[in-house]
Amino acid sequence: xxxxxxxxxxxxxxxxxxxxxxxxxxxxxxxxxxxxxxxxxxxxxxxxxxxxxxxxxxxxxxxxxxxxxxxxxxxxxxxxxxxxxxxxxxxxxxxxxxxxxxxxxxxxxxxxxxxxxxxxxxxxxxxxxxxxxxxxxxxxxxxxxxxxxxxxxxxxxxxxxxxxxxxxxxxxxxxxxxxxxxxxxxxxxxxxxxxxxxxxxxxxxxxxxxxxxxxxxxxxxxxxxxxxxxxxxxxxxxxxxxxxxxxxxxxxxxxxxxxxxxxxxxxxxxxxxxxxxxxxxxxxxxxxxxxxxxxxxxxxxxxxxxxxxxxxxxxxxxxxxxxxxxxxxxxxxxxxxxxxxxxxxx
Amino acid sequence: xxxxxxxxxxxxxxxxxxxxxxxxxxxxxxxxxxxxxxxxxxxxxxxxxxxxxxxxxxxxxxxxxxxxxxxxxxxxxxxxxxxxxxxxxxxxxxxxxxxxxxxxxxxxxxxxxxxxxxxxxxxxxxxxxxxxxxxxxxxxxxxxxxxxxxxxxxxxxxxxxxxxxxxxxxxxxxxxxxxxxxxxxxxxxxxxxxxxxxxxxxxxxxxxxxxxxxxxxxxxxxxxxxxxxxxxxxxxxxxxxxx
Numbered sequence: 001x002x003x004x005x006x007x008x009x010x011x012x013x014x015x016x017x018x019x020x021x022x023x024x025x026x027x028x029x030x031x032x033x034x035x036x037x038x039x040x041x042x043x044x045x046x047x048x049x050x051x052x053x054x055x056x057x058x059x060x061x062x063x064x065x066x067x068x069x070x071x072x073x074x075x076x077x078x079x080x081x082x083x084x085x086x087x088x089x090x091x092x093x094x095x096x097x098x099x100x101x102x103x104x105x106x107x108x109x110x111x112x113x114x115x116x117x118x119x120x121x122x123x124x125x126x127x128x129x130x131x132x133x134x135x136x137x138x139x140x141x142x143x144x145x146x147x148x149x150x151x152x153x154x155x156x157x158x159x160x161x162x163x164x165x166x167x168x169x170x171x172x173x174x175x176x177x178x179x180x181x182x183x184x185x186x187x188x189x190x191x192x193x194x195x196x197x198x199x200x201x202x203x204x205x206x207x208x209x210x211x212x213x214x215x216x217x218x219x220x221x222x223x224x225x226x227x228x229x230x231x232x233x234x235x236x237x238x239x240x241x242x243x244x245x246x247x248x249x250x251x252x253x254x255x256x257x258x259x260x261x262x263x264x265x266x267x268x269x270x271x272x273x274x275x276x277x278x279x280x281x282x283x284x285x286x287x288x289x290x291x292x293x294x295x296x297x298x299x300x301x302x303x304x305x306x307x308x309x310x311x312x313x314x315x316x317x318x319x320x321x322x323x324x325x326x327x328x329x330x331x332x333x334x335x336x337x338x339x340x341x342x343x344x345x346x
Numbered sequence: 347x348x349x350x351x352x353x354x355x356x357x358x359x360x361x362x363x364x365x366x367x368x369x370x371x372x373x374x375x376x377x378x379x380x381x382x383x384x385x386x387x388x389x390x391x392x393x394x395x396x397x398x399x400x401x402x403x404x405x406x407x408x409x410x411x412x413x414x415x416x417x418x419x420x421x422x423x424x425x426x427x428x429x430x431x432x433x434x435x436x437x438x439x440x441x442x443x444x445x446x447x448x449x450x451x452x453x454x455x456x457x458x459x460x461x462x463x464x465x466x467x468x469x470x471x472x473x474x475x476x477x478x479x480x481x482x483x484x485x486x487x488x489x490x491x492x493x494x495x496x497x498x499x500x501x502x503x504x505x506x507x508x509x510x511x512x513x514x515x516x517x518x519x520x521x522x523x524x525x526x527x528x529x530x531x532x533x534x535x536x537x538x539x540x541x542x543x544x545x546x547x548x549x550x551x552x553x554x555x556x557x558x559x560x561x562x563x564x565x566x567x568x569x570x571x572x573x574x575x576x577x578x579x580x581x582x583x584x585x586x587x588x589x
Binding site: 084085220223224226227230231233234235236237238239240241 | 397399415418419422423427428433434436437438439443446447448450451454494495498
């Protein structure tokens with residue numbers, strides 16, 4: 001192999017790795033705060049990507065309707081839980097966040113879908129739609145189970161993943177889609193050619209990581225999220241609602257997922273079920289980070305991306321296998337480093 | 347004047363085992379009330395249930411409002427604070443962040459003044475404000491746990507075994523601060539195995555045995571009670587003798 005090919009592969013690996021890094025960070029965040037292993041992260045990716053691609057092609061995405069339907073479900077849950085102590089403010093707040101908001105977004109989507117909106121509008125609408133889906137899913141599927149074990153939450157997570165994948169087939173069909181590039185054009189540096197899209201990927205990933213770092217380090221809500229992850233009871237005693245932390249975590253995860261999808265879909269054709277594998281690679285990175293370490297996850301994601309690029313060059317039939325095999329030595333090392341397995345306390 | 351906290355006929359159970367049976371208690375404004383009793387008497391269980399961590403059968407009212415439908419976070423917002431036995435600090439965050447989060451339900455503008463008050467009360471915390479909570483000594487962690495609870499401007503602070511495992515000199519400091527809190531208008535419900543020290547600073551006292559209150563009254567009367575003297579004041583743990 002010559003240097004040029006190697007550089008190409010590394011570049012390709014870093015582009016993919018950047019996206020896996022974002023997804024891995026979201027998985028770590030959600031797990032730390034809510035103990036949910038977010039299998040449907042991949043569906044946030046496909047929903048974001050295909051909503052964006054549909055809108056750009058002037059089609060009405062079904063996800064906007066799903067957001068409203070889930071919002072109505074979340075509203076009913078809110079009312080049911082608070083049925084013994086209903087008061088006006090609570091009902092109005094729940095009505096606005098769960099029904100009025102998705103209804104407005106649905107109306108905007110219908111309006112814009114008919115006239116092939118500009119890229120910025122497509123991105124904004126896709127992000128808002130998927131963010132709402134993430135938020136309402138937390139309310140419906142995970143918040144009622146918040147006190148149960150990691151295993152129960154995992155089963156719910158698998159259920160949500162399957163349901164969303166099925167709905168994805170219904171909304172977008174079995175055909176793959178591609179979206180327009182966020183930034184077109186390209187330039188060359190030496191032997192390497194950088195497309196506008198890959199620059200977008202690097203830029204957005206770096207901006208998001210810095211943004212998350214600032215959010216967790218400086219803002220009260222960011223600190224509250226960390227506090228919930230460190231000590232749930234301590235956070236509650238400080239007056240921080242676990243449900244609020246869970247909502248923020250799911251909101252961030254769904255936005256990160258959708259954004260990743262929007263960044264990928266101009267590069268690769270995505271199908272309704274493509275997200276699962278992409279999410280799994282973020283998951284590999286998150287596992288290497290022990291589901292706790294953000295920096296380790298980001299670095300591991302780049303390694304995953306690069307290993308994937310090289311293995312698709314040398315043994316493309318086995319590229320997924322090789323990537324997932326990365327887990328075996330890591331898990332082995334981790335099990336040796338921490339010989340005492342602590343039972344989950346509940 | 348009605349009591350700040352009133353608990354009537356409270357039962358708390360772990361499954362079928364009743365850990366607290368038919369307990370009634372009142373804490374007035376500007377009062378230190380202590381519950382003393384042996385290990386396993388149900389003191390911690392009672393505090394957890396008052397805070398909403400465990401389900402409680404019976405009546406609990408705080409500042410005239412029924413608490414039964416409110417969760418932990420609502421009770422915190424109403425001015426009820428708990429410093430649990432295990433402190434439950436955010437160990438990977440620094441002292442200042444821990445304190446800032448204690449004021450999560452307070453207006454941002456008030457939080458600053460709150461933090462200054464906590465630093466005046468515990469100058470040690472100010473010295474260590476950039477240090478991670480997990481690296482503090484036991485005494486400093488106890489101070490931080492109390493400081494974090496005070497950041498929420500509680501009307502009533504419940505302290506669960508604040509002296510447990512601490513050096514006598516720090517225990518004395520913590521008990522001095524508890525009396526200062528009363529002077530500044532914060533009521534305290536103090537659960538202690540160190541009965542002698544607790545009875546010395548308290549106004550009212552309850553003696554708990556096997557999940558029930560067996561004795562209650564003015565702290566000075568309880569301290570003078572022969573039975574209490576024999577069962578609790580004779581066999582205290584190490585920290586007690588200094589105070």
